[in-house]
Amino acid sequence: MTSWTSPDACAARLRGERRPISERLWEKVAIGAPDECWLWQAAVDSGGYGHIDEGTGRLRKAHRIAYALTRGDPGELHVLHRCDTRRCCNPAHLFLGTHDDNMRDRQEKGRTRIPPARRGEANPAARLDEFDVLAIRTLRSCGASLRGLAAAFAISVANARLIVSGRTWKHVLGVNHSNPERPERPVKERS
Numbered sequence: 001m002t003s004w005t006s007p008d009a010c011a012a013r014l015r016g017e018r019r020p021i022s023e024r025l026w027e028k029v030a031i032g033a034p035d036e037c038w039l040w041q042a043a044v045d046s047g048g049y050g051h052i053d054e055g056t057g058r059l060r061k062a063h064r065i066a067y068a069l070t071r072g073d074p075g076e077l078h079v080l081h082r083c084d085t086r087r088c089c090n091p092a093h094l095f096l097g098t099h100d101d102n103m104r105d106r107q108e109k110g111r112t113r114i115p116p117a118r119r120g121e122a123n124p125a126a127r128l129d130e131f132d133v134l135a136i137r138t139l140r141s142c143g144a145s146l147r148g149l150a151a152a153f154a155i156s157v158a159n160a161r162l163i164v165s166g167r168t169w170k171h172v173l174g175v176n177h178s179n180p181e182r183p184e185r186p187v188k189e190r191s
């Protein structure tokens, strides 16, 4: 893996090459526990959403890129926050909706706050699902450490290593760009 401080990366930077957005995005996100809000740490737009240069000088909403990188291209749909925190880039807090859904969501959140917690991640024995595995592999490919991933997903370093090496969760291949309308994760039953 090429780290940002490697000779290759420094040489690329000196040549004026911009690194892919998949690498740059997660560096600016305070990645926390799976149920926490992962707040964008860099510039925000006038609406309070994190924004990032997509590489062409055009600014894109950071949470939308976070969704696209982990769950697939949202296409024409809006990427909404179930946590109502505009700087949040935690893919688990994001869901797809239409413009009308977006308006309705804002109205409903004005009246009642929807709790984001749906799973028992605070529990060290919490189980992962396919989405977690995709996120772990994506974050690892963007330079996240095994130790950091283990802490963020409440798993052991050894387990994180098995996941990123593909020795476990073999049926989950990688980032799913083929099905942008993938349904939301089912709610896990808690024991």
Ligand SMILES: [Zn+2]
Binding pocket: 036, 037, 038, 083, 084, 085, 088, 089, 090, 093, 116
């Ligand atoms: Zn959030």
